[in-house]
Amino acid sequence: xxxxxxxxxxxxxxxxxxxxxxxxxxxxxxxxxxxxxxxxxxxxxxxxxxxxxxxxxxxxxxxxxxxxxxxxxxxxxxxxxxxxxxxxxxxxxxxxxxxxxxxxxxxxxxxxxxxxxxxxxxxxxxxxxxxxxxxxxxxxxxxxxxxxxxxxxxxxxxxxxxxxxxxxxxxxxxxxxxxxxxxx
Numbered sequence: 245x246x247x248x249x250x251x252x253x254x255x256x257x258x259x260x261x262x263x264x265x266x267x268x269x270x271x272x273x274x275x276x277x278x279x280x281x282x283x284x285x286x287x288x289x290x291x292x293x294x295x296x297x298x299x300x301x302x303x304x305x306x307x308x309x310x311x312x313x314x315x316x317x318x319x320x321x322x323x324x325x326x327x328x329x330x331x332x333x334x335x336x337x338x339x340x341x342x343x344x345x346x347x348x349x350x351x352x353x354x355x356x357x358x359x360x361x362x363x364x365x366x367x368x369x370x371x372x373x374x375x376x377x378x379x380x381x382x383x384x385x386x387x388x389x390x391x392x393x394x395x396x397x398x399x400x401x402x403x404x405x406x407x408x409x410x411x412x413x414x415x416x417x418x419x420x421x422x423x424x425x426x427x428x
Contacts, residue, residue: 256405257390261307262300263408264386265378269299272374290347291415302331306375307383314379324375329368336362343423 273288273296289296309327313319336346346362355364393401 253394256402257387257394258304259409260390260405261383261386262297262304263295263412264300264382265303266295266297266300268374268378268382269296269302270294272299288347291412291419293411293415295412295415297416298331298335302328303378303383305331306378310375310379317376317380320379321372321376324379325368325372328371328375329363332367332371333359333363336360 270289271294274285277283277286277288287294291297306324306327310320310323313323336348339346349361350358350364350367351361353364355366358364393404
């Protein structure tokens with residue numbers, strides 16, 4: 245029974261980590277539009293809620309990809325840069341196939357060399373730095389907070405997670421069916 249509870253706890257923890265990375269990505273994207281592009285607030289998300297699933301998935305995958313090189317920060321950084329650039333490129337093609345367009349275009353942005361406006365050198369380097377922060381700062385912090393919640397408020401922790409899951413799934417299913425929420 246204890247191993248089953250541990251597996252359930254791990255699934256919940258990874259879901260909360262996914263949401264946290266998705267939220268950090270949403271804040272990052274909104275900040276770029278607001279401060280760098282000077283366009284004011286724009287929900288850069290695919291969803292209504294403040295979560296970019298690509299950052300959530302990317303964050304989880306970065307944790308997996310860097311597992312064996314975390315003791316070597318330079319290798320970790322290079323691995324994150326290559327991995328995130330590949331994910332961004334693949335995501336752009338999938339979005340274009342599914343929804344008819346992708347949600348960014350690096351051409352004429354000052355982000356350095358680009359490939360079809362889908363990936364750019366500057367964004368790859370920024371994602372590398374963000375990945376390093378995810379591995380060495382954000383994930384350890386989130387893990388501590390989640391563990392404290394799980395231990396101190398076990399029922400509240402489960403109820404909160406189920407509510408977040410329900411809201412996220414409704415938002416996701418709606419936007420997969422009806423298209424992206426992003427407008428800017």
